[in-house]
Amino acid sequence: xxxxxxxxxxxxxxxxxxxxxxxxxxxxxxxxxxxxxxxxxxxxxxxxxxxxxxxxxxxxxxxxxxxxxxxxxxxxxxxxxxxxxxxxxxxxxxxxxxxxxxxxxxxxxxxxxxxxxx
Numbered sequence: 001x002x003x004x005x006x007x008x009x010x011x012x013x014x015x016x017x018x019x020x021x022x023x024x025x026x027x028x029x030x031x032x033x034x035x036x037x038x039x040x041x042x043x044x045x046x047x048x049x050x051x052x053x054x055x056x057x058x059x060x061x062x063x064x065x066x067x068x069x070x071x072x073x074x075x076x077x078x079x080x081x082x083x084x085x086x087x088x089x090x091x092x093x094x095x096x097x098x099x100x101x102x103x104x105x106x107x108x109x110x111x112x113x114x115x116x117x118x
Contacts, residue, residue, distance in 0.1 A: 003099045007068065012106070018062070019110045025067040032059045043088045046077045059085075062107050064100075074100040076107050084108055 003009055011026045018029040032039055034053030039046065042061060050059055058080040064073040072090040079085055089100040 003102045004095065005099050007066075008073075008099055008103075011067070017106050017110045021060075026065060028063045028065075030061050032061060033057065034059075042077075043075060043086075045086050045088070046075065049077060049085055064103055074103055076104060082108075 003012070015024050015026045018024075018027055021029050021031050023029070030038070032050055034050060034055050034057040036050055036059075039050040042050070046061065053059070060078040060082075062076045062078070064075075065071065066073050073096070074090060075088045076084060077086040084104070087100075087104060089097055091097060091100065
């Protein structure tokens with residue numbers, strides 16, 4: 001899939017899209033439970049969803065970064081079924097918003113595949 005930005009396309013080819021918890025210079029994927037203290041570092045909309053959820057609920061947070069300038073690109077919050085609950089695009093320029101939307105499509109496909117495989 002072409003995102004429209006060569007640097008991001010190269011990062012996707014190099015690192016792929018994570019389907020399990022982990023991290024590299026391009027992305028980080030974590031699994032959190034309801035009320036998890038690690039949610040303090042997330043955007044407020046994601047923090048409130050996780051902090052007010054019961055302990056029995058699980059969430060997956062997927063962050064994307066731009067290694068060249070160490071900036072945040074986007075963050076996505078999924079529930080235990082792989083349904084997107086919240087998304088945050090840190091870039092405001094139209095070109096980068098389109099990149100974030102394409103990354104969202106890739107991550108949603110990965111989250112659905114993992115849920116179905118489990």
